[in-house]
Amino acid sequence: MAPTTLLIDKHVRYIQDLGKHTDSLAYHLTAHLRINAVYWGLVALCVMGHPDALDHDDTLAYVMSCWDDDAGAFGAHPGHDAHIHATLSAIQILAIHDALDRVDVPRVTAYILALQQPSGVFAGDAFGETDTRFLYIAVNALALLGQLDRLDKDKTVGYIRQCANFDGGFGSVAGAESHAAQVFVCTAALAILDRLDVVDVPSLGWWLAERQMASGGLNGRPEKLEDVCYSFWVLSSMSILNKMTWIDADKLIEFILSAQDPEGGGISDRPENMVDVFHTQFGVAGLSLLGYPGLQDLDPVYCMPASVIDRMGLRKGWKALPRRPL
Amino acid sequence: MLNLNPEFYTVWNYRRNILINGIFPACSPAEKHETLSNDLSMTTAALKAHPKVYWIWNHRRWCLENLPDGGEGDDPQAWRRSSWERELFIVDKMFDRDPRNFHVWNYRRYVLSNMPVPRTAASELAFTTKMIESKLSNFSAWHHRTKVFSSLRTSSELDIHHYLPNEFEIVHNALYTEPNDQGVWLYHRWLMGTGEDRQLLEREIGVIQELLCEEPSNKWCMESLVRYKQMLLQNHSSTLGNSEAQNLVRQCLDLLRKLEELDPARRQRYQDLAAEVKT
Numbered sequence: 048m049a050p051t052t053l054l055i056d057k058h059v060r061y062i063q064d065l066g067k068h069t070d071s072l073a074y075h076l077t078a079h080l081r082i083n084a085v086y087w088g089l090v091a092l093c094v095m096g097h098p099d100a101l102d103h104d105d106t107l108a109y110v111m112s113c114w115d116d117d118a119g120a121f122g123a124h125p126g127h128d129a130h131i132h133a134t135l136s137a138i139q140i141l142a143i144h145d146a147l148d149r150v151d152v153p154r155v156t157a158y159i160l161a162l163q164q165p166s167g168v169f170a171g172d173a174f175g176e177t178d179t180r181f182l183y184i185a186v187n188a189l190a191l192l193g194q195l196d197r198l199d200k201d202k203t204v205g206y207i208r209q210c211a212n213f214d215g216g217f218g219s220v221a222g223a224e225s226h227a228a229q230v231f232v233c234t235a236a237l238a239i240l241d242r243l244d245v246v247d248v249p250s251l252g253w254w255l256a257e258r259q260m261a262s263g264g265l266n267g268r269p270e271k272l273e274d275v276c277y278s279f280w281v282l283s284s285m286s287i288l289n290k291m292t293w294i295d296a297d298k299l300i301e302f303i304l305s306a307q308d309p310e311g312g313g314i315s316d317r318p319e320n321m322v323d324v325f326h327t328q329f330g331v332a333g334l335s336l337l338g339y340p341g342l343q344d345l346d347p348v349y350c351m352p353a354s355v356i357d358r359m360g361l362r363k364g365w366k367a368l369p370r371r372p373l
Numbered sequence: 374m375l376n377l378n379p380e381f382y383t384v385w386n387y388r389r390n391i392l393i394n395g396i397f398p399a400c401s402p403a404e405k406h407e408t409l410s411n412d413l414s415m416t417t418a419a420l421k422a423h424p425k426v427y428w429i430w431n432h433r434r435w436c437l438e439n440l441p442d443g444g445e446g447d448d449p450q451a452w453r454r455s456s457w458e459r460e461l462f463i464v465d466k467m468f469d470r471d472p473r474n475f476h477v478w479n480y481r482r483y484v485l486s487n488m489p490v491p492r493t494a495a496s497e498l499a500f501t502t503k504m505i506e507s508k509l510s511n512f513s514a515w516h517h518r519t520k521v522f523s524s525l526r527t528s529s530e531l532d533i534h535h536y537l538p539n540e541f542e543i544v545h546n547a548l549y550t551e552p553n554d555q556g557v558w559l560y561h562r563w564l565m566g567t568g569e570d571r572q573l574l575e576r577e578i579g580v581i582q583e584l585l586c587e588e589p590s591n592k593w594c595m596e597s598l599v600r601y602k603q604m605l606l607q608n609h610s611s612t613l614g615n616s617e618a619q620n621l622v623r624q625c626l627d628l629l630r631k632l633e634e635l636d637p638a639r640r641q642r643y644q645d646l647a648a649e650v651k652t
């Protein structure tokens with residue numbers, strides 16, 4: 048039978064155990080995501096009310112071991128080249144632990160700003176592709192570091208405008224089809240830059256609301272399968288636009304809960320599939336925005352514990368569903 | 374390692390660094406061309422196995438962009454021309470597996486805008502027609518069609534007004550065949566634009582109303598009718614009679630009430646729209 052409550056203890060143990068199987072092939076094959084995985088795990092733990100489940104000193108030591116001193120930014124794992132995504136994860140983990148004083152802010156800022164292209168979009172690294180995901184990552188990281196003033200905001204917003212489609216959504220590059228993950232990164236970047244006036248709210252609100260399928264789960268584009276991670280990409284956008292009431296919250300909660308592994312813990316993309324930390328984090332994040340009882344608030348703009356963003360004074364206007372009583 | 378895990382981006386970076394700094398400076402153009410061509414064919418298999426991995430696409434871009442001048446005969450573009458043409462061919466083959474893969478679509482748009490001899494917009498339109506005919510329920514193809522038309526509009530290569538009657542015919546056929554496909558309705562919305570043309574609005578409202586008679590519980594028909602009737606109210610109030618306007622408001626509210634029953638998951642949105650219509 049599918050679980051009908053959030054199995055917090057199982058998920059906490061699942062996340063704690065993630066780093067323990069360092070002899071497995073899967074562990075090595077996901078090395079390019081390692082620091083991101085730590086961030087996903089940590090945010091999920093914070094939202095579930097267990098921020099101390101990962102050892103504080105170990106976590107910070109690991110983050111600092113990912114520093115790439117040649118590039119002046121963080122890589123995904125010790126010895127990996129710097130990448131903007133790994134750099135944001137490092138900054139987010141340090142911010143959660145109130146340890147941003149460990150970051151060489153001038154060098155990281157310079158690394159990020161140098162990745163902006165003449166069009167306004169950002170590249171992921173010195174060789175990388177360009178994508179609105181990297182633009183959001185840059186904006187988010189600069190905001191957390193208090194360096195947003197260094198960014199050419201008009202140029203940045205100009206690129207997001209180029210990615211806007213007639214359906215109200217946004218694509219990964221100029222010309223690309225609207226996709227829920229890209230809608231999130233563009234909407235959240237605009238929220239941080241105080242430029243939500245760019246969004247066609249009625250069209251996008253409709254497009255987002257139509258992502259809910261008969262199962263209650265959300266998909267990322269028309270006529271695609273539902274997937275737990277879209278609970279975050281779609282819901283975060285809806286909460287930024289204050290349209291959380293435009294879908295059936297109960298059915299979505301039921302769908303996310305049904306994708307839990309009742310034995311080993313963790314959440315998968317959809318019921319009966321293999322769990323992973325990415326979908327665990329986005330499932331828990333979605334539940335928090337839906338007002339699931341007993342969870343901590345998640346800030347959808349930065350995808351961070353709301354208490355951390357509030358402490359840093361960076362909160363933007365967004366509205367989740369009210370927290371339900373236990 | 375490259376074969377085992379194509380997402381291992383450090384290894385890709387390392388390879389490019391070696392090529393740029395170690396190997397290419399000592400290479401003839403023919404050798405450079407051969408190395409890059411080999412990388413392209415080597416990654417073709419990886420691409421087929423992992424069509425969603427960014428780093429493979431990324432490496433192919435880099436190879437194509439670094440192709441040297443030269444080739445058989447005296448056309449300095451010969452190598453580049455044949456490699457980019459082949460790339461488009463490979464990309465199009467990938468749609469046989471998954472016609473919605475957005476990496477493939479994005480990459481295809483990239484190839485189109487960078488190939489030495491650009492394709493005409495007319496041949497791109499023919500391409501999307503073919504995709505849509507093989508599967509109506511492919512919003513990626515409809516989306517691409519909007520982009521081709523947008524580029525036509527700015528390049529004045531073809532007159533959009535010449536195409537519009539035909540586009541409405543295509544979309545009407547699609548709506549009758551797949552009345553529950555959101556993508557087709559989205560394309561219809563795009564064709565309607567901002568609703569400046571009162572005659573067009575009234576004609577399309579008529580078409581959709583007919584479809585609704587055949588499909589009495591089709592929510593997309595109702596949603597679209599509300600939208601286009603609202604456009605009439607908003608854009609053409611000065612030419613609408615008072616009673617006609619009141620009629621439209623009443624019809625919108627009726628439709629929204631039905632939508633609430635039919636599609637309770639999105640009830641609050643229909644209530645919000647109704648509140649808007651009333652003001």
Ligand SMILES: [Zn+2]
Nearest residue numbers: 274275276316
């Ligand atoms: Zn997913």
